[in-house]
Amino acid sequence: MARKYDVxxxxxxPGGYTxxxxxxxxxxxxxxxxxxxxxxxxxxxxxIPTKALLHASDMFHMMQNCDAFGVSTDFIAFDFGKMQKYKKQAVAKYREGIEAGFERLDVDIIHGTARLRRDRTVEVELAEGGREFLQGNAVILATGAVPIMNDIPGASLPGVWNSDRLLAAESWNFDRLTIMGGGVIAVEFATMFNNLCSQVTIVEKQKHLMAPMDDVMSVELENELRRKGIKVYCDATVTEILEEEGSLSCVITPNDGSEPVKTRAGQILMAIGRRxxxxxxxxxxxxLDMKDGKIAVNSDFETSEPGVYAIGxxxxxxxxxxxxxAQGTYVVEKIAGRPHSIKLEVVPNGMFVSLPIVPNCIYTDPEIATVGITEEIAKTCGLKVRCGHFSMRDNGKSIITGEEHGFIRLLFEAYSNTIVGAQMMCPRATDMIGEIATAIANGLTAQEMSFAMRAQPTYNEGIGAAIEDAMRHDPV
Incomplete structure (x- = not known):
């Protein structure tokens, strides 16, 4: 007999617990x-663990470059084992907060492996042994994704890692790290290990890193990584991994058919995506109906099986x-018959273009954050825009902190001057992008965004300067 629940x-x-x-x-x-x-x-x-290690590695990097601020030390070193301990403490504290919320709200937590059956029934192989059946008026599938591993020759050699394993590494063995892939995971790990003085190489099969990102941002990112000493091979693929004299090497084959290059790889991280x-x-x-390897859902995130939803x-x-x-919130509000409190995209008044309002954040140095559409996408949609650009080298807070690389770029629809997109590469970009997401969600104009003062000195002043710059330019 199945135990019955509303959900x-x-x-x-994040989807399931939310x-x-x-x-x-x-x-x-x-x-x-x-x-x-x-x-x-x-x-x-x-x-959480990635950002914890990034923060720890950034502390070490800052201490190595603190002389310009009048701070000196005779010796600076890092203890990778202690960094991992700090990471575990951060993860445990975050997880304990979630679990405390479940106790407060009387959510039944069941530890085990679940399998969906017909009639919204879920079969659970319990972690402590045995089997249990649950039935919901609604079922939400939020099982996430796992790392993809390439099956090229040598992929199973010791020293070839996925991101899950690498985050759990207990000891330092990464003086040289080659990363296959050029997405978010790849560039964040590259930043982390470069901070810790590892010789990092990135190999990306697309023409630029972060392929969905617009080309201007991608090129700026590649330039920043190279400036830090990270080798970047784009439009190329690792076609073989070799073990030579107790170390690993990679055969990097350019996509244009030119001669392959063999490089010493050290340890190798496969960061080619998640499925x-x-x-x-x-x-x-x-x-259930599938599409491109994912569970197919309609606009309400309902699968081909009525009453069964898939999110994340x-x-x-x-x-x-x-x-x-956000999807978890949307689905539960639908199930409960409540008005929706969250949107993933919006069509501003007088426009015909749907604007995504989901911030994309990358924790490199400087940070990258985007929301809405780019100038390139605006052109494909037939939308005329005004573009405002501000270089952070002219920002007072950036000058004070010595973090003068990067920019803020804002896009406004040309006739109403409504904000439609933003691309930032600068300190605290991942914090500031929320202001732009809120502005897009509420259809704010450049004038309305300018009403509130921005404190001085802050990185946030760059947003005000970019707004002013956009209003000085003709539509494109």
């Missing part, structure tokens, strides 16, 4: 099933923790 959620990552919190707050009975640790990839093997984790999700008595990396076009959380 049964499979997966306790949905559980919302459903419980609405007074719905909730069961949340997790095979591993509460928090999913983001909390345990992704966002939805659906391998053990479905029982024999049910099937297992179904979403954009693999971001805050996207999963």
């Amino acid at each position: 049964v959620i499979i997966g306790a990552g 949905a559980a919190f919302k459903a419980a707050q609405f007074g719905l009975s909730v069961a949340l099933i997790e095979a591993k640790k509460i928090g999913g990839t983001c909390v345990n093997r992704g966002c 939805p984790d659906v391998s053990r999700l479905l029982g024999k008595d049910i099937s 990396d297992v179904a979403a076009r954009t693999q971001l923790a805050h996207v999963a959380a």
